[in-house]
Amino acid sequence: MTKLLVVATGNPGKLREMQAYLENSGWELTLKPEELEIEETGKTFAANACLKASQIAKATGNWAIADDSGLQVDALNGAPGVYSARYATTDSERIARVLRELGNEVNRQAQFVCAVAIARPDGVIVLESEGICRGEILHAPRGDSGFGYDPIFYIQELQLTFAQMTRELKGSISHRGKAFAALLPQLERVKSLERRD
Ligand code: IMP
Secondary structure, three states: OOEEEEEEEHHHHHHHHHHHHOOOEEEEEOOOOOOOOOOOOOHHHHHHHHHHHHHHHHHHHOOOEEEEEEEEEEHOOOHHHHHHHOOOHHHHHHHHHHHHHHHOOOEEEEEEEEEEEEEEOOEEEEEEEEEEEEEOOOOOOOOOOOOOOHHEEEEEEEEEEEHOHHHHHHHHOHHHHHHHHHHHHHHHHHHHHOOOO
């Protein structure tokens, strides 16, 4: 039996990405109703993922999944962090702001973090997962694939930015890829909980 899992996003791109990660998991993913807007008021990625999953589950009466992700730059004390999406108006302005704030700082170490949470229909969180990908911030953007801060996030071992990688390569090492890889084995446990619902 296929089980319905509401994705706490209005973004069809995110739904497709999650569908790819959770292929063959036995869950049928669907977008949240458009009118349900959840404010990301948490101080951590995990808190925001839990908040979104829990509220969407309760509002729809279904199981729900949510993720929250962003960039943390070591020399900026973890900024932009949970404000990654709101750091400026457009992707290029967000990149420009990070580069401006970092200036000629020698320590360019940074990480992308992705937290994922799954809530049961009563809003209780039954599963959480987190993935981290370490890298460095370049002095100027490089590459045109991907989205967000991808063009300035450089992986030394591959000598490529996220924006220079194929989707498959990025997915195999990214924070999101790791968070979902850790989630998959645990989904079996959730399915057995669901059968007792
Ligand atoms: P959210 O997880 O949808 O709240 O978005 C978080 C924000 O973090 C995005 O709007 C991007 O700015 C940034 N971000 C998260 N993951 C990535 C990534 O894989 N590449 C580039 N930017 C990302």
